[in-house]
Amino acid sequence: MEAIYTEIRIALYAIWRMRWLALAVAWGFCLIGWVMVMRVPAAYESSARISVQVKSLLADGSEGDVQKGIDRVRQSLTSTEILKKVVRTVSNGERPLTSSEALSLIGALRGGISITAQGEDLLEIKTRISLKGISEQQTAFIVRNVTQKLIDIFVQENLVGNRANNAETLDFLEQELARRAKELADVDRRRAQIVQETMGSLPGSGSLEQRMDAARNEMMTIESSLMSARSSLAAMNGQIAATPAQIPAGGAMGAVDSIDQRIGQLEGQLSEAVSRGWTEKHPDVIAIRAQLGQLRAERARGGTRSVPMAPNPVYVSIRSMQAERQGNVAALEARKAQLTGDVTRIAQRQLTAPGSQIDQSRLDRDYDVLREQYNKLLGQRESAKLRADASGKTAGARFRVIDQPSLPRQPAAPNRTFLLTGVLVAGVVVGAGVAFAKSQLASVYTTTQQLAKASGLPVLGSISEVITSETRAVRRKQMMWFSSAAAGLPGMFMLLMLIEFIKRIMVS
Template sequence: MDELLRQATTVLRGMWRRRWLAIVVAWVVGVASVAAVLIMPDKYEASARVFVDSQSILRPLMSGLVTQPNVDQQVMMLSRTLITRPNVEKLMRMADLDLKIESKADRDALAETVMSTLKINNTTRDNIYTITYRDTEPERAKRVVQSLVSIFVESNLGDARKDTEAARKFLDEQIKAYEKKLEEAEARLKEFKLRNLSSQGPEGKDHFAQMSQVSTQLEQSRLELREAEQSRDALKRELLGEEPSLLPDVGRESTVGVSIPEIDSRLDALQRNLDGMLQRFTDRHPDVVSTRRLIKELEERKREEVVARRKAALSNPTTSVSVNPVQQQLKISLSEGEANVAALRARVAEYQARYERLKAEATQKPQIEAEFAQLNRDYDINKKNYEQLVQRRESASMGSEMDNTAAADFRLIDPPRASPKPVAPNRFLLLPLTLLLALAAAVAVSFAASQIRPVFFDSRSLRDACGLPLLGTVSLLADEARKRRERKDLVRFAAACFSLVGVYGAGLVALFLLSVRTA
């Protein structure tokens, strides 16, 4: 700690020896900096405020139906990217800033100056944007702000619309590509179905379900064939072995096995009609009662007709057998039985062939089904992507139309206006800073001079610097004349310092009075 204090004391004493150099430097730097501040041109600020209304009644109504971009975010991004080189060059032409430009270097320098001076500030909550620009001429500053406001309003999310058109173009290209893929997939699926037409089951049933169904139908057909053959054989036995007993007794009134076509057809129709009515009405319904009465009358009539035919057969025995209606009915039934047996045999043969074919195809069916599943999967994926792309294209189209109808509204709240008084430079702030700058320069110069030509003020510093033993020191005894000279020198130095500060103070007072008078 003592060493630090000793070094600081040594440095301060060295700087004190160069005090007149420091005061000269302070005056020179102060005068130069004050002159620089005074000759700085006044700058006037022009400003304008723009409100962007991004709310529209269509947006909540069309929510979920169309693709809606974030208009607030787009406007904010537009405000941040508005001050670009192309826009600034356009602004320079609109505000006539390039009339006196003769070279490309001057144009670039002016563009950089304008880009660094233009400011766009916004309040995110209210969507109000403030555009400011400073220039030495108020009218020119006003023209620059007016031009930038025009560019800001005319842009009106044009870049966002370009993005929408690019998105629609991309979607159209993808839709065409997927249309081609769908056509190819449909062609492959059609070719596969035509190639394996015989192995395709009805109603989406698989191969083993078809085999089970055909096997069930085959067993049912065989059972029906056996029943038909038994019925046919019984009819044959009755016709060949018991023909004399086919003629029934006249006294019997049974009509079983006797067919009278005109009466039987009417009975069948009435019976079906009765069955339909019993499903809807009760037994006491008038229609049901009437139908049953008609059926009873027809059965009675048929019984009378059978009795009449039996009496005719008994009166003419020679033709009883040939014209016996019962025998004729049995022959007809036998013919029908033969035809039924033949039909059932054909059905059994067909079901047997189907079962054998399905059994032979069972080994190839898994490969066919796997290929069909793969084709369906590819087709379903392409179809799903195609439908989604078409839906998004329609959504983008509706969104573009909605943007044209309900685009963001730019409203000029405060028109461009230049301040009547200069806003820069702030000389009341700069002049004290120049004083501080002058004092700092004086301190730095005195310190540098003391370090360039150092002076030893004690024996210890000399011994440490030269590294030699010090035998002793000789002190200087100042007389009265030297002391007077030192006091006068101190007074002159203090006067120089106070005069520097006083000149600055007088200058600030004069500047204040001048500004008050001009106001």
């Protein structure tokens, strides 16, 4: 922190040593800047607001069309004929304008007129003028008179409500709609012919690619469902193989279920499984053969089973569920076979009719474009009819001046207060910068540390300056001169600010 403080002191001392140079540069910079600022002609601005049916008269309601209508009005107001008419009737508050002043005013008005929409039914007309060779008071009167004249012309000539074009617009839209409708019918007829030639009896809708994608997607779904159905059927078969068809009847007497009968039932189930194509490694086949082995071993030992038997309700329920699963698998396999055939036919049609497919895609694109254009024209025709009906029921465009053109009290540009202050600050900064740069070029060392660092030798000491009374008197006089010259800079700034303040009072 101490090093930073020391560097700041050294920099300030360097500027102080070159204070006369800094003051001269600041004076020169400020004088040039202030002269340029004061020579810039003041631009005055006057505005007025008019109530007008913007949406119904300028456009069909959309933001883009409203802006186009406003641009059209602005181009009309800034045309050479309108500007000449405005200038001929404008005065500066004391006398009519001369020819040179009129030409200068026309040039300023071409880029100084702006029209903006405020809300739905308000237009703001704003005029900004900057003229050379004319006092600011006269410029303020001129800009107010120009704005008033523009409003008068705006209302008289009904620039926004051009009802004469409504009939022509409707005729044009009707012709375009008829032409687009004929083109749509032709494209529709050609599309139907191509569809009949290329699609034929193919399933689905859309182009060949779309139908192929739909068939393949459905095929993937069917395959997934078929795998799930087969897995469910296999599980059901396993359950029915492990479930006996009959169970002992509780409390029943007299019925005898021999081992031979049980063996016969199991052999029948095994035959049914083999007929279905199950291999020896199938879990149901393994379970049936295990039960047969047990029963045959028991019969070899001479055992019998004399137990009353009854149908097993679980076995009956599982058999019904098995039949349902088998039907589902059969339906899915049939649908898969059908989709396989459809995919094959579509692929063959794609190979045999590539030209028709290209024509179909092109016609589909043309049809979409034509339909979009037709719908847009249809909406524009309805909007034009509404505008025509509204114009026919009214006696022209309806205007009402909300805010009369104002007489500007102060210039809209430039901001001389800000610019004069900026020039003063910039002059001081530039003067100090030049003085500091000049001091860095001189081989003068302010402190012993600077000298030691520059020479690379140790500094044994320093000798203070001895100021005599005569030297002190001379320096005091120089300081008075410097203070007076430095005080003149803000004094000149205050004088220019006073002049600017007086100008504003004279305008108001």
